[in-house]
Amino acid sequence: MSSRQYSFYVKPLSPSANEAIAEWFNDQGDSAATLEHLNITVADNLVDGVYEVPSRFVAELKRSDHKQDVRVYVKEGGGKIRPYFLYLNRNQSLARTKPVAKIKKQIAALKQKTTTT
Numbered sequence: 001m002s003s004r005q006y007s008f009y010v011k012p013l014s015p016s017a018n019e020a021i022a023e024w025f026n027d028q029g030d031s032a033a034t035l036e037h038l039n040i041t042v043a044d045n046l047v048d049g050v051y052e053v054p055s056r057f058v059a060e061l062k063r064s065d066h067k068q069d070v071r072v073y074v075k076e077g078g079g080k081i082r083p084y085f086l087y088l089n090r091n092q093s094l095a096r097t098k099p100v101a102k103i104k105k106q107i108a109a110l111k112q113k114t115t116t117t
Contacts, residue, residue, distance in 0.1 A: 009073040011050040017069035
């Protein structure tokens with residue numbers, strides 16, 4: 001079984017996010033000066049001003065305050081580039097999230113209330 005190669009791309013949406021990207025690379029010992037603005041195609045649309053970043057940067061970005069200030073894209077192997085969602089939590093099914101559980105309780109209470117009246 002072959003392992004898949006992933007390439008991640010980040011587009012900063014604010015100046016503070018752009019500074020955070022440069023700061024992260026400087027902290028890692030990588031030169032921010034080597035970062036190049038790239039143009040990529042996502043779903044037949046040209047996206048300009050993106051940086052190619054390692055997967056460890058994306059993992060740290062998920063825990064940072066700047067995750068709402070960037071757009072992340074991923075390319076799997078030789079496939080097409082697609083959006084990558086930082087907020088997606090694959091370890092928890094939707095049915096087990098607190099908001100869904102709360103709504104299920106409210107629906108059950110309404111059903112019980114209508115059957116008793």
